[in-house]
Amino acid sequence: MNDWTTASSIAAAVQDGSVSASEVTRAALGRIERHNPSLNAFTSVTAERAITRARALGDARVAGTPLGPLAGVPFAVKNLIDIAGLPTRAGSRINRTRPPAAADATLIARLEAAGAVLVGALNMGEYAYDFTGENSHDGPSRNPHDLTRMTGGSSGGSGGAVAGGLVPLALGSDTNGSIRVPASFCGLFGLKPTFGRLSRAGSFPFVASLDHLGPLARSVADLALAYDAMQGPDPLDPACAQRACEPAVPTLPHGAGGLRIAVAGGYFQDGASPEALQAAARVADALSATQTVELPEAARARSAAYVITTTEGAALHLERLRTRADEFDPDVRDRLIAGALLPAPFAVQAQKFRRWYRDAVLRCFAGIDAIIAPATPTTAPLIGQKTFVLDGVEVPLRPNIGVYTQPISFIGLPVVVVPVATDALPIGVQIIAPPWREDIALRIACDLEQRGIAEARHPAGMA
Amino acid sequence: MTEIDELDALIDAGTAVLGIAVAPEWREQIRLHLAISLRHAAAVEAFPLPDETDPAPVFQA
Numbered sequence: 001m002n003d004w005t006t007a008s009s010i011a012a013a014v015q016d017g018s019v020s021a022s023e024v025t026r027a028a029l030g031r032i033e034r035h036n037p038s039l040n041a042f043t044s045v046t047a048e049r050a051i052t053r054a055r056a057l058g059d060a061r062v063a064g065t066p067l068g069p070l071a072g073v074p075f076a077v078k079n080l081i082d083i084a085g086l087p088t089r090a091g092s093r094i095n096r097t098r099p100p101a102a103a104d105a106t107l108i109a110r111l112e113a114a115g116a117v118l119v120g121a122l123n124m125g126e127y128a129y130d131f132t133g134e135n136s137h138d139g140p141s142r143n144p145h146d147l148t149r150m151t152g153g154s155s156g157g158s159g160g161a162v163a164g165g166l167v168p169l170a171l172g173s174d175t176n177g178s179i180r181v182p183a184s185f186c187g188l189f190g191l192k193p194t195f196g197r198l199s200r201a202g203s204f205p206f207v208a209s210l211d212h213l214g215p216l217a218r219s220v221a222d223l224a225l226a227y228d229a230m231q232g233p234d235p236l237d238p239a240c241a242q243r244a245c246e247p248a249v250p251t252l253p254h255g256a257g258g259l260r261i262a263v264a265g266g267y268f269q270d271g272a273s274p275e276a277l278q279a280a281a282r283v284a285d286a287l288s289a290t291q292t293v294e295l296p297e298a299a300r301a302r303s304a305a306y307v308i309t310t311t312e313g314a315a316l317h318l319e320r321l322r323t324r325a326d327e328f329d330p331d332v333r334d335r336l337i338a339g340a341l342l343p344a345p346f347a348v349q350a351q352k353f354r355r356w357y358r359d360a361v362l363r364c365f366a367g368i369d370a371i372i373a374p375a376t377p378t379t380a381p382l383i384g385q386k387t388f389v390l391d392g393v394e395v396p397l398r399p400n401i402g403v404y405t406q407p408i409s410f411i412g413l414p415v416v417v418v419p420v421a422t423d424a425l426p427i428g429v430q431i432i433a434p435p436w437r438e439d440i441a442l443r444i445a446c447d448l449e450q451r452g453i454a455e456a457r458h459p460a461g462m463a
Numbered sequence: 464m465t466e467i468d469e470l471d472a473l474i475d476a477g478t479a480v481l482g483i484a485v486a487p488e489w490r491e492q493i494r495l496h497l498a499i500s501l502r503h504a505a506a507v508e509a510f511p512l513p514d515e516t517d518p519a520p521v522f523q524a
Binding site: 209297299300302303304306307310318321322325326330331333334335337338339340341342343345346348349350351352353354355356358396399411 | 473474477478481482483484485486489492493495496497499500501502503504506507508510512516517518519
């Protein structure tokens, strides 16, 4: 057992009694105490709750009660996910005055029902309107591979906590790329499931049309274990689909053989750095993906996602913009005010275009099982960096890190980000599957992991 | 009227209607983000769609 032990290995050891859940929990809490001052990943540590929970798991084992598939696995959640007894701050200062959450979010309850142990809440960009992991109230999440660099966001603490070895599993949210960007910058596996697959009940919203929750981990098996434990309908989330659990873990050994995989061309090649293009090419070579597919109108899809995001986000926060505007992170406030000023017909037209684009992209999947695309245009920028060069033009960094993720989440397609093994800063590649086929993306990711193409590498500076 | 004037007119009228008080030092960034949002909106609007196309989220009773 060390800081890089996977959730699967921890659960197996707790189940067979070679280590206790209490020992695993104490070790995780010790790592958080040692490393969080430099990583700034955790905003709350639920130590007492975790110790009590771990002790109960130990008692259950002694009593002969079967333990779940995540027995004793420490995990943490982005702080927009409700933890009973804590105000759900969603990265904001304003929300700290909300009453404490009365109950855990559905996904926390499901992970704990599978034996996992919650150890805390994680830093994030304010109200999830962010790709950097910076936060003007709590300070920036720091990238374990280089503390001067961004984790990516908005699930920045989720990336930092898992890549820093503090926990093997974290939950994030992804509206336009907020799981996939930190997975890429921090060198992790991340799953953004199909829109409606996992319940969002008990999470602070951002854009109801586009919000997803999902896991980040250091192995595909861990991602799939957590995903399987969290699936299933939930009457508390009206967008959660009425689909029974479709377990992905049993499908992982099937590998990528026989799957027809194409590379996203055009828009998804333009503007990417050499590192991003090399990573995507390496994955494509390993999978013998020689076919290129053009997703039609991808740039316009990003524009439509942008419009829906800024208008729905503004509507959500309108009263707070009226009464407490000076308490927002200025970067978030100014974008939300701009969103409030956008005439309503644009938002409706963007939703109509979403329908058209969905149908057009689904036609692209005829004869194709998965599509490969870069996750981010570059490796992690420096904390505080405001611009970067995209397609030869210097552009604002914050709104543009998600150029390759936005056209995918816009229509809710499932994606696994795989970290491509490199000796330099990490960078991820998206494996995109048709709706409800997370199993395909996970199988491909697992295949790449087993062959050493994808790997969550231990940061050199972390002990 | 320059583009900046038009954006400022929209900011002034819109925030007045919505009841949002804008500090002078916020204006430059709001104007920047409004211009970006309007460019994205124009790209969406330029794509012809049939009147019959349903918006994407379908409410299910």
